[in-house]
Amino acid sequence: MDALNHPSVFVFIGLLFGGLLGFYLRKRFVDGHASNIKEQARQLIENAIVEAEQLKKEAQLQSKEEAYQVKQAAEEELKADRREIKEDRQQLNKKRELLKNEWESCDQKRQELLDVEEELKRRQREFEEKSSEIDSLLDKQRYELARIAEISQEEAKKLLMDSLESQARMDAAKRLARIENEMKMEADRKAKNIIALSISRYAGDYVADRTVSMVPLPSDEMKGRIIGREGRNIRAIEAATGIDIIIDDTPEAVILSGFNPVRREVARLALHQLINDGRIHPGRIEEVVAKVTKELDTDMRESGEQATFDVGAHGVHVELIKILGRLKYRTSYGQNVLQHSLEVAFLCGIMAAELGLDVKLAKRAGLLHDIGKAVDHEVEGSHAIIGRDLAKKYGEVDEIAYAIGAHHEDIPPQSVLDILVQSADALSGARPGARKEMLQSYVKRLEDLEGIANSFKGVEKSYAIQAGRELRIMVDSGHIGDSEAVLLSQDIAKSIEEKLTYPGQIRVTVIRETRAVEYAR
Known part of the structure; x- marks a missing residue:
């Protein structure tokens, strides 16, 4: 009893009762909450079912709409295909009609060609028959002529040929004599015209050096x-x-x-x-x-080089150039010999051009014709013969060397070039100096260089500079690449070597410029 009246027992009993009461209450709460959750879950399921039904209906409507649109597009495409097929069929029918008409036309032309061929065969047969008849008549005529003349056909042919040959020889002799007289008169007139033309085209100023x-x-x-x-x-x-x-x-x-x-x-x-x-x-x-x-x-050597450059004489030996330059300070009958040589060279070129001869060869011979005068006080003999020997020694061709030796008839002239040098030397006389002609030749050389460059495709502009010793060429960068520019410079240099005669060398520079343009806005 004392134990039951102990306070801890009451505490224990209170706790036990409280625990049972709490358990009951918690169970009641849990059961109520679970029922709420079930109710909510049921509502969610019902709502989901409703929404699913709505989505299903909407999806069915949308699929029907899309199917209808696809059907409409397919029908439109089918109509377009049918129209195209119809148009193609119409085109094929037209082409079939055209081919049919052309075929009928070809058949008609073939028939016409067959008719023409038959007509040609008929005419050929007629021609052969008539040709046979003509041959037969000719044979009968020859037989009758031979019987009447009492000679054979071969003998008659020989007599006729002899007669014709004799007559032809007489006519040819008369015509030859007439042509010879006309040619003499024409040659005399032509020579006078050439001399007059050379004098008029080369009007040098008179300059006499004194002693x-x-x-x-x-x-x-x-x-x-x-x-x-x-x-x-x-x-x-x-x-x-x-x-x-x-x-x-x-x-x-x-x-x-x-x-x-x-x-x-x-x-x-x-x-x-x-x-x-x-x-x-x-x-x-x-x-x-x-x-x-x-x-x-040094000045005399440069003067010789300038003279060869002015005349266009290429490849003259350096010793001949030095000798030629010495003529700058040599006079002959009051005339400067270097200027006289230049004048003779240009006169030879003018006359050679009129006669259709080699102009460059004639100019070269005229320029070198008096080189013997530069050393005639050192070597015995005529300056013409001395000049000929010098030209041979330093590699000039035989035609030029002989023309130098023959320009004063120390040896008899043999070619037209020899006569040209003689005539030009006589025409020059006391008229040295050729500045005007030298300027014309210089300008002509520059024009020739630029003309050769401009003849190539892709060249925009060309400039001959440094007295014609350099050619600068501007090309279109859109048509000429870097590698093509190298080939172009080689082609132009080769063309200049083939077409022009010049002293020294000419530098060919091809300039290709690429421009990139942009605007800052």
Whole structure:
């Protein structure tokens, strides 16, 4: 009993009762909540079923609509195909009719050709029959003629041929004599016309060189310095140059006298430098004369190169060029020989062009015809023969060498080229200088170079520069590529080598430019 009255027992009993009460209440709550959940689940299922039915109906309606649209599209496409088939059938029917008509026309033409062929065969048979009849009649006629003339057919033919040959020979002889007389008159008239044309086309100015040169002085006091103490300076100058120096009363000038134009030019240039320098004494004089002599040799070589370039003579030996340049300071009867040679070259070219001969060969012979005069004081003999030997020595062709030797008839002329050089030499006479013709030849060379370049496809512009020694070509980058530009430069260079004659070499530069253009907005 004491144990039952203990407080822990009451606590235990309270807890047990509370636990049972809580369990009952929780069970009641769980059961109520589960029923709510079931009700909600049922509602969700019913709603889902309703929605599914609606979606099913909507899907069926949409599928029916799509099926209807597909059906409509198929029907439209079928109608279009039927129209195309109908049109194609109509076209085929038309073509069938055309082919039928053409076939009928071909049959008709074939029948006509057969009729024409039959007609030709008939006419051929008639022609053969008539030809046989004509042959028979000719045989009868020949037999009758032979019987009447009492000679055979071969003998009659021989008599007729002899008679015709004799008559033909007489007529040919008369005609030949008439043609020969006409040709002589025509040749004489043509020669006069060519000479007159050459003279009119080449109107050079008359320039005569003299055997003295005048050197201006800054003052008369310079004359004393040129003479020097006891005449040492003037004797040094005369000894170094071989030229006489005349110092007279001519105000502010001294005169150089000598027949050798090269030495006279050396003396003139040397004296001019000494006057400008102011140092005039024997040692300085020898130094300046040596320097001027070297410069003059270079100038003569360049003059020879320029002469060959002006004439268009290609491949002249370098020694011949040097000899030709020496003619710049050589005169003949008051005429500068280099200018005379240029004039003869151009006159030869004009006359050769009129006669249809090789113009370049004629110009070359005319340019070199007096090269013997450059060394005739060093070698014995006529300058024509000396020039011929020099031309042979340095590789000129036999035609040119012979023309040089024959231009003064030291050897008899043999070809038209020999006569041309003789005639041009005589025409030149006292009319040296050919600046106008040189300018025309220079311009013509530039035009030829640019014309050759412009003849190639893809070339836009071309420029001949540096006196015709370089050709610059602008090409269309859309038509000519980098590799094609290299081939184009080679082709143009080869064409220039084949078509033109020129001294030295010509540089061909092909320029290809690519431009990229864009605009900033």
